[in-house]
Amino acid sequence: MPVPQWASSGLPLFIFLFFVVFLRAQGTYWLGRGAATGALKGDGHSGLIGAIARWFNGPVPRRGAELLEKWGLLIIPLCFLTVGVQTAVNADAGIVRLKWRTYTLAMLPGCVAWSIMYGLGLLAVWVAAIGAIAGSPISWIGIALAVIILASWLIYRHSHPKAAPQEVLTCEESPVSAQ
Numbered sequence: 711m712p713v714p715q716w717a718s719s720g721l722p723l724f725i726f727l728f729f730v731v732f733l734r735a736q737g738t739y740w741l742g743r744g745a746a747t748g749a750l751k752g753d754g755h756s757g758l759i760g761a762i763a764r765w766f767n768g769p770v771p772r773r774g775a776e777l778l779e780k781w782g783l784l785i786i787p788l789c790f791l792t793v794g795v796q797t798a799v800n801a802d803a804g805i806v807r808l809k810w811r812t813y814t815l816a817m818l819p820g821c822v823a824w825s826i827m828y829g830l831g832l833l834a835v836w837v838a839a840i841g842a843i844a845g846s847p848i849s850w851i852g853i854a855l856a857v858i859i860l861a862s863w864l865i866y867r868h869s870h871p872k873a874a875p876q877e878v879l880t881c882e883e884s885p886v887s888a889q
Contacts, residue, residue, distance in 0.1 A: 727825035731790070735800045735817050742804025778808045783816045790820030791827070793837060 778785065789799035803813045827836060835856055841849030 724825050724829045727828050728821055731821045731824045731828075732817075735790075735796070735821065736814070738797055738800040739804040739810075739813055739817075742801035743807060744804070745801075746805045746807055778803055778806060779812060786813065786816035787818075787820030787823065790817075790824040791836065 838849045838852035
């Protein structure tokens with residue numbers, strides 16, 4: 711599938727990716743929040759629904775909300791640098807009923823980082839680095855290729871410098887005017 715011209719690179723791509731991740735994260739937050747609200751409505755019931763409702767209204771989600779309120783500005787944007795954890799953190803923010811304003815302010819830097827990572831293709835490098843740290847041989851190969859490409863590019867740039875602009879001498883600096 712071809713990429714639309716307006717979203718192929720540059721600022722339009724970053725803006726598009728920002729709104730993609732912003733809407734996805736907000737949707738996940740509101741799904742979590744809706745799940746928590748639905749469970750709380752079952753508080754007077756017995757059985758599984760009542761147990762879930764009592765859990766949502768209990769000390770664990772309250773403690774989670776306190777932690778997210780206290781550390782949310784660190785936890786939430788950092789989750790955007792991961793693969794797989796991001797959805798859980800965003801849903802948990804809704805489940806523990808983190809204030810929408812606090813959540814949104816905390817997720818904005820993460821959305822910016824995510825759009826830059828995807829826009830520049832850095833996510834593949836990041837995933838390879840994390841995989842290599844975890845011991846994946848394929849990730850080590852990916853990191854080695856990235857290092858080789860970067861080193862080759864730097865060597866090429868060093869051996870083929872751009873022509874330096876010629877200095878322009880004024881009449882006072884000219885060797886002819888000094889005689």
